[in-house]
Amino acid sequence: MTDTNLLIHKESFVKKFVKHKMATVAFIIIALEVILVYVGPLIFDWDPYFIDTAALGAPPSADHILGTDTIGRDIFARLVYGGQISIMVGVLSTVVSFIIGIPLGLCAGYFKGKTEILVMRAVDIFQSFPGMVMILVLVAIFGSSVLTLILMIGVMGWVSPAKMIYSATLSVREKDFVDSAKTLGAGHLTILVRHILPNVVSPIWILIAFRVSSAMLMESSLSFLGAGITAPQASWGNIINAAQNATVLVKEPWIWLPAGIILFVTVICINLIGEGVRDALDPKMKR
DSSP: OOHHHHHHHHHHHHHHHHHSHHHHHHHHHHHHHHHHHHHHHHHSOOOTTOBOTTOTTOOSOSSSTTOBOTTSBBHHHHHHHHHHHHHHHHHHHHHHHHHHHHHHHHHHHHHOHHHHHHHHHHHHHHHHSOHHHHHHHHHHHHOOOHHHHHHHHHHHTOHHHHHHHHHHHHHHTTSHHHHHHHHTTOOHHHIIIIIIHHHHOHHHHHHHHHHHHHHHHHHHHHHHTTSSSOTTSOOHHHHHGGGGSHHHHHHOGGGTHHHHHHHHHHHHHHHHHHHHHHHHHOGGGOO
C-alpha cells in the first residue's frame, strides 16, 4: 500500500468513526479522563495518602470536593491515582494477552498439524477454567501487586486474540500471494510476518477495546474482593471495596459511589469506542 493510499485509508476510517456519534463522544470522554488521570497530578498537588484527621469520613465540601474516606484521605485524589492503576492494568494486561495470543494463533492457523492441535487444546484447557477463580488461586500463591495482576490477567486473556487470529489465518494461508511467496523461496517467518499478519490483524483492533474494558473489570473485581491492589495504594476497585461496610454503603455513599460511577462510565465508553472501530473497519458487521 502506497503512502497516498494509506493516507486515504486513514482519512476514510476517521470519517466513518466520527459518524458513530456515541463512539465519538465516548472517545472524547476517555481522552479527557486520561489527561486528568495522568497529567493532572503533574500540575496539581493531589496527595492520595494524606490523612486529614479533622475530616474523617467527611461529606463533599470546599476542601474535599468528593469528601474523604473513613480515615480522612481525599476521595478525589484517590480516584485520580486509582485511575492510573486501573487503566494501566487494563491496557498492559491486554498487551500481554495479544503478545501471547497473536503468535500462537498465527502458528496454529499456518502450520496446522501438531501445532494446531497443541494450541487448540491449550485454548480448550484455558477456557475450561473460570478466569476469576484461577486468578484468585494465583494471587494466593504469588501475592498481589500491579505487576502480578497485569501478568495474570494478561495470561488468562490470550485465548480470544488467539482464536480470532487462528480463524483469519486459516483462510489467508490459502491465498495466491502466500503460494507465490513460498514459490519465491520466502521462509515461514517472512510469510507469517510480511504476508499473513498484515492481512489478519484488522479484527484485532476491534477486540482491543473490549479486552481493555474486561481487564479493568477483572482488576476492579479482584480489588473489591481484597485480592487485587491493596491499600494504601489506590485503584477504583479497592475504593469501591469500602461499600462492603453496611454503614458506609448506606450513610456515606460519597466514599464508594464516585469510583463505581467512573468505572461504569469508563467501561461503557471503551466498549462504545470498540463498536465505533468495528463499524468503521467493517460496516457489514454493524448491528
